[in-house]
Amino acid sequence: MKDTLGVERPIIALENVEKYYGEYYALRGISAEIRQGEFFSLLGPSGCGKTTLLRTIAGFEELSGGRLMIDGKDMKRVPANVRPTNMVFQSYAIFPHLTVAENVGFGLRREPLSRDEKARKVAEALEMVGLRGYGARAAHALSGGQRQRVALARALILEPKVLLLDEPLSALDKKMREQMQTELRRLQRQVGITFILVTHDQEEALIMSDRIAVMFEGQIAQLDTPQQLYRRPNTRQVGEFIGVMNFLPATATVSDETHIEVEAAGLGRAVIAPDQLPGGWHPGQTQSVGIRPETMSILFPGETTDRRVAIGTVEDLSYYGDMTYYVVRLDGVDRPMTISMKNLVGRPVLDRGTEARVAWDARSLVLFA
Amino acid sequence: MIASETGSGAIPMIKIKINIKIKAWPRLGRSEASQGYFLVAPPFLYALLLLAAPLAAIVLFSFWTQDYLTLDTTLTLKNYREALSDPLYGELLLRSLVISLAVTAATVLTAFPIAYFISFSVPPSRKSMWIFLITIPFWSSYLMRVFLWKVILGYNGVLNTTLTGLGIIDEPLSFILYNANAVVITLAHAYAPFAILPIYVALEKIDRSLLEASRDLGESRVMTFLRVTLPLAMPGVVAAVLIVFIPTIGDYVTPRLVGGPNGLMIANMIQTQFLKLNNAPMGAALAVLAMAMVTAVSLVFLFLNRRYLKGQK
Numbered sequence: 001m002k003d004t005l006g007v008e009r010p011i012i013a014l015e016n017v018e019k020y021y022g023e024y025y026a027l028r029g030i031s032a033e034i035r036q037g038e039f040f041s042l043l044g045p046s047g048c049g050k051t052t053l054l055r056t057i058a059g060f061e062e063l064s065g066g067r068l069m070i071d072g073k074d075m076k077r078v079p080a081n082v083r084p085t086n087m088v089f090q091s092y093a094i095f096p097h098l099t100v101a102e103n104v105g106f107g108l109r110r111e112p113l114s115r116d117e118k119a120r121k122v123a124e125a126l127e128m129v130g131l132r133g134y135g136a137r138a139a140h141a142l143s144g145g146q147r148q149r150v151a152l153a154r155a156l157i158l159e160p161k162v163l164l165l166d167e168p169l170s171a172l173d174k175k176m177r178e179q180m181q182t183e184l185r186r187l188q189r190q191v192g193i194t195f196i197l198v199t200h201d202q203e204e205a206l207i208m209s210d211r212i213a214v215m216f217e218g219q220i221a222q223l224d225t226p227q228q229l230y231r232r233p234n235t236r237q238v239g240e241f242i243g244v245m246n247f248l249p250a251t252a253t254v255s256d257e258t259h260i261e262v263e264a265a266g267l268g269r270a271v272i273a274p275d276q277l278p279g280g281w282h283p284g285q286t287q288s289v290g291i292r293p294e295t296m297s298i299l300f301p302g303e304t305t306d307r308r309v310a311i312g313t314v315e316d317l318s319y320y321g322d323m324t325y326y327v328v329r330l331d332g333v334d335r336p337m338t339i340s341m342k343n344l345v346g347r348p349v350l351d352r353g354t355e356a357r358v359a360w361d362a363r364s365l366v367l368f369a
Numbered sequence: 370m371i372a373s374e375t376g377s378g379a380i381p382m383i384k385i386k387i388n389i390k391i392k393a394w395p396r397l398g399r400s401e402a403s404q405g406y407f408l409v410a411p412p413f414l415y416a417l418l419l420l421a422a423p424l425a426a427i428v429l430f431s432f433w434t435q436d437y438l439t440l441d442t443t444l445t446l447k448n449y450r451e452a453l454s455d456p457l458y459g460e461l462l463l464r465s466l467v468i469s470l471a472v473t474a475a476t477v478l479t480a481f482p483i484a485y486f487i488s489f490s491v492p493p494s495r496k497s498m499w500i501f502l503i504t505i506p507f508w509s510s511y512l513m514r515v516f517l518w519k520v521i522l523g524y525n526g527v528l529n530t531t532l533t534g535l536g537i538i539d540e541p542l543s544f545i546l547y548n549a550n551a552v553v554i555t556l557a558h559a560y561a562p563f564a565i566l567p568i569y570v571a572l573e574k575i576d577r578s579l580l581e582a583s584r585d586l587g588e589s590r591v592m593t594f595l596r597v598t599l600p601l602a603m604p605g606v607v608a609a610v611l612i613v614f615i616p617t618i619g620d621y622v623t624p625r626l627v628g629g630p631n632g633l634m635i636a637n638m639i640q641t642q643f644l645k646l647n648n649a650p651m652g653a654a655l656a657v658l659a660m661a662m663v664t665a666v667s668l669v670f671l672f673l674n675r676r677y678l679k680g681q682k
Binding site for chain 1: 576578579581582583584585586587588589592596597600601
């Protein structure tokens with residue numbers, strides 16, 4: 001899908017998309033490009049506008065402002081039934097009066113195919129989602145996971161340019177959810193269709209996506225790859241929403257473009273690289289540094305390291321078997337921080353109240369305005 | 370464990386109390402089934418006395434014969450033979466069936482758009498008010514409403530005076546009162562809420578995401594209605610059909626008041642047999658035939674309903 005200049009054209013382009021209901025703004029100027037064939041996630045807490053954005057793309061909501069292009073075509077006043085998108089609904093929306101095969105073949109009515117060809121396509125689609133031989137069953141006799149698969153087959157059989165998934169895994173139990181996560185990813189690679197997933201589960205978004213747009217209050221806070229989002233969140237809000245992040249008050253001075261000095265409470269002075277200020281430099285504001293729990297480690301008595309070491313006290317701990325989560329207060333800091341440690345052979349679990357020597361690296365700091 | 374350590378004396382006390390309770394109600398406390406029978410006994414007795422017994426009496430009467438003033442209680446099929454061979458009865462039965470079907474069709478076809486409008490276009494906060502408004506015609510007496518239709522449809526009625534006044538017609542229309550048309554109009558109005566409510570309930574139960582799914586899968590609004598909304602509303606439509614059809618076939622007030630000589634139905638003949646001709650057995654036989662007809666039509670619709678309900682919870 002390259003244009004005349006050989007530049008990859010986005011399958012979906014959102015230009016300053018707005019949606020408001022009376023006084024209430026659901027989307028406040030969303031701009032993003034979704035690439036052909038990628039697994040894209042809209043991640044955010046409930047009420048952040050992610051479902052509204054998905055329904056806008058599907059054509060169930062009219063835009064209040066801005067522009068939405070799908071495959072290079074403006075979607076203004078294009079109704080849902082002629083858009084090249086298909087959706088897997090949160091409730092799955094399986095037609096209760098039809099059989100599994102009738103559900104999957106629902107959208108084929110308008111296709112110029114013979115009855116046999118349609119039946120073969122339905123069988124193929126069912127095979128693809130692992131429901132071979134389920135065609136004649138009544139839709140209401142299916143389990144949650146099976147409904148999910150029928151909804152997927154029903155959407156994919158029409159070979160849409162974009163498949164929209166509205167929290168499709170939220171109704172499943174944990175085991176089934178994990179299984180479906182890998183299966184959805186496999187299916188997406190197999191069919192090569194662009195998937196857009198709406199989810200509030202940050203872990204799910206990290207596992208499945210090529211890129212994630214984190215949304216808060218109708219805006220995209222950050223659009224990045226999972227690794228970049230986790231390692232270099234550009235605001236404290238994003239850092240807090242994805243995984244666990246510890247924050248320490250800090251002051252920073254820039255000596256030159258590549259040499260930024262940070263003075264963080266409890267950790268001391270450190271030099272960081274420009275990519276460790278993903279949110280940009282805003283001189284004069286109060287600042288903080290963020291650091292992930294697993295990038296630090298607590299040294300056991302007698303252990304030596306060539307990393308930087310800060311001193312603190314173990315205030316509390318939670319033992320998870322494979323991991324121990326320590327709550328440590330560094331000397332000179334009010335707020336305690338979380339440090340996670342793998343329970344390796346020979347590494348003792350520290351008691352409450354003992355002194356903790358915390359090893360850390362300047363590379364794992366992120367500076368926030 | 371904790372209970373046995375701290376309050377071991379209290380536990381036997383409770384046991385004794387339970388024992389006493391069971392002894393006081395030796396039979397009824399024994400099983401849930403017997404308690405159930407005990408609870409349903411009053412309504413069952415009521416149903417037996419007021420529904421089953423009269424019905425049995427009607428069926429029994431229909432096999433007897435009336436010989437002027439004396440009732441001949443030998444069992445015979447004479448009444449049925451007469452009812453089925455006399456063209457008068459046959460015509461009345463057929464006309465009742467046709468009028469009832471016409472009333473049912475008119476009522477359900479007009480009720481569906483109203484129910485659809487309330488379910489899909491009225492904002493949720495106003496729905497109960499709309500349902501309430503629909504029941505308003507029921508606040509006046511049934512007879513009053515029939516008379517009002519006479520006023521509207523009559524030779525010098527509201528409709529005719531308006532139309533002649535506007536110059537649309539020269540002569541008052543005469544085909545709208547004292548015939549089968551008037552019966553259909555009056556009954557369709559009378560039963561409208563009975564049809565609107567079940568259809569409305571069925572439409573309300575439809576998950577709106579199903580309609581979005583149909584649109585998403587490429588169907589237009591019209592095809593979505595035909596492929597999703599209508600099949601899912603069918604149980605409500607069938608319920609409406611039965612609710613309207615069953616009582617209309619036996620209605621005799623409306624045909625008597627607005628039907629004229631050609632709008633009379635089987636119930637009017639049953640009334641005549643019982644009260645005027647003093648031929649209760651013949652009336653009973655006609656009643657049983659009318660019931661058989663209702664049963665046959667109802668079974669067809671119940672069968673349809675079962676087909677539509679097949680895939681649903």
